[in-house]
Amino acid sequence: MTEESADRADALFHALADRTRRDILRRVLAGEHSVSALAAKYDMSFAAVQKHVAVLEKAGLLTKRRSGREQLASGDVEAVRSVASMLTELEQVWRGRIARIDVLIASDPDQEE
């Protein structure tokens, strides 16, 4: 469980660690786009864009739906939220540190002000 959730986190952050993929994700969160429609937006080969889409799909950030000969990609906002929740969890760890410091200060009267 912990092992595969780490795998998933690795895949999610890795997928987001490329500006082209973040831009693709932005577009498909705004609405469905075919792979070739996406490819037309970037100064690189169709195959390169198709691989970026595949990375986003494997990470679960995007799903595809067949429509005739086109593959329509759509962003998955739940996956985006799951990444955000990992970060707020980290933030909670930090809050714990602050709480501990506060306790220390409160229990130790000869502290500054």
Place this chain on the structure above:
Amino acid sequence: MTEESADRADALFHALADRTRRDILRRVLAGEHSVSALAAKYDMSFAAVQKHVAVLEKAGLLTKRRSGREQLASGDVEAVRSVASMLTELEQVWRGRIARIDVLIASDPDQEE
């Protein structure tokens, strides 16, 4: 501006895309740790851990403070929040899509139902 903020986003997500680095970040968000204290926690060389710390530092997720011969690393919660805000911004893009769909349905009376 846009170019360097993309660089920063690349660095942040890349730094987070490794489970060892996420674990280090968790520890240094909870409290200060020297590099060697961190290295002792992992089954890899000191140099490997030192490089992970350097990646987190370059991304701005962690800062170091000298204390004698030790370097004490501390997590920067503001950097974590900045990543979270990038994700909520993506979520806003998605909300825009939903809002547009709602408008379409409202303005088109001959819809299902």
Place this chain on the structure above:
DNA sequence: ACAACGTACAACCAGTCGGTTGTATATTTG
């Protein structure tokens, strides 16, 4: 039927990543 379109995937390449070992430089301690 056939030409054009949309997609997927394999093979390849230069560059980067995550790890190693080894060496150099401060700092503390005896």
Place this chain on the structure above:
DNA sequence: CAAATATACAACCGACTGGTTGTACGTTGT
């Protein structure tokens, strides 16, 4: 001063990344 400790960094290595081109296959439109 000398020994031990804490850190930084260079060089190296196998694996992976992000890009390319080429090929194959299903779907559309004439």
